Amino acid sequence: MTILDGKKVSNDIKNEIKAEVDKMKANDEKVPHLAAVIVGNDGASLTYVGSKVRACERVGFESTMVRLSSTTSEIELLDKIEELNENSDIDGFIIQLPLPRQINTQKVLMAVNPDKDVDGFHPMNFGKMALDMSTFIPATPFGILELLERYKVDTDGKHTVIIGRSHIVGRPMSILMGRKGFPGNSTVTLTHSHTKNITQITSQADIIISALGIPNFLKAEMVKDDAVIIDVGITRVTDDSDKGYRITGDVDFENVSKKASFITPVPGGVGPMTIAMLLKNTLLAREQHRQHKR
Ligand SMILES: NC(=O)C1=CN([C@@H]2O[C@H](COP(=O)(O)OP(=O)(O)OC[C@H]3O[C@@H](n4cnc5c(N)ncnc54)[C@H](OP(=O)(O)O)[C@@H]3O)[C@@H](O)[C@H]2O)C=CC1
Ligand SMILES: Nc1nc(=O)c2c([nH]1)NC[C@@H]1CN(c3ccc(C(=O)N[C@@H](CCC(=O)O)C(=O)O)cc3)C=[N+]21
DSSP, X not given: OEEOOHHHHHHHHHHHHHHHHHHHHHTTOOOOEEEEEEESOOHHHHHHHHHHXXXXXXXXXXXXXXXXXXXXXXXXXXXXXXXXHHOTTOOEEEEOSSOOTTSOHHHHHHHSOGGGBTTOOSHHHHHHHHTTOSOOOOXXXXXXXXXXXXXXXXXXXXXEEEEOOOTTTXXXXXXXXXXXXXXXXXXXXXXXXXXXXXXXHHTTOSEEEEOSOOXXXXXXXXXXXXXXXXXXXXXXXXXXXXXXXXXXXXXOHHHHHHHOSEEOOSSSSHHHHHHXXXXXXXXXXXXXXXXHHO
């Protein structure tokens, strides 16, 4: 069994990005600038955005965190997005999800300039992804592809079962694993809360990508020998540590890892990869931005 070490691979990627940024600096070029908008005071969301900002510092990017109150109206958020769209210093930005109830998420995501949409959530970019056109690939799915690629996990002709159909993980993952090429060429089954006999489906999977957010959902009995297990889930459970919580994935790691050929841990698996790939998309946005200005 091999652990897919997202912590290590994400550090490698950050070092590669830092080397690019160092070159930019040596040539007196502008470095990439990422902005993150966060609405409200959700603890987990603030932690993620905090890690994104720290990761920017680590690779030499500029970063801006825009904090708006939980009572922000849709119009106020749309105004902020317009400002970020027009600010030529900003190469890319993300709107941290979920948004408060009074705000229509789809409307907000459509307001982001597709050229700055480093999350890849704008319908234009999502459509391009589905049509194999070059675009920003959502960071979590992108991170999973990168992990599979760097560990040379064979996906060709394999049966990939995805659990969860969210717009940010499950749905794009189902498209990407079925695309031509590597990592892809999989036969994909997308499952969700209406799926019947899920154990019967997961038991036939060569690759399982679990993105639902229920601790210990995926148990050893649901997995065949030598399966590849990707655990996207992140759930905070309270404990008596200093932080007062620990995070756990969707997979019963202790037992499933005994059967798996490859498996991602939580923490230290998909989470750090997500952040590294957001940086990668921001670097890409900077390069495209520079070329368009010439
Ligand atoms: N590591 C990382 O970088 C990231 C981690 N996450 C984590 O991944 C998890 C999923 O998040 P997200 O993708 O946003 O998904 P959502 O929370 O939006 O959706 C969960 C999905 O799971 C499905 N589901 C719920 N219960 C079951 C069940 N019993 N059987 C099968 N499917 C079920 C739902 O089905 P239905 O559609 O029918 O409701 C839905 O499609 C969370 O823990 C989140 O914190 C998310 C993003 C990035
Ligand atoms: N617009 C938008 N884009 C996102 O990419 C996005 C989002 N909204 N909303 C929430 C989800 C969640 N997400 C995570 C990113 C990193 C870790 C991560 O770094 N996890 C660490 C541990 C973190 C901890 O200790 O809490 C790990 O797994 O090792 C987790 C989850 C991005 N998301």
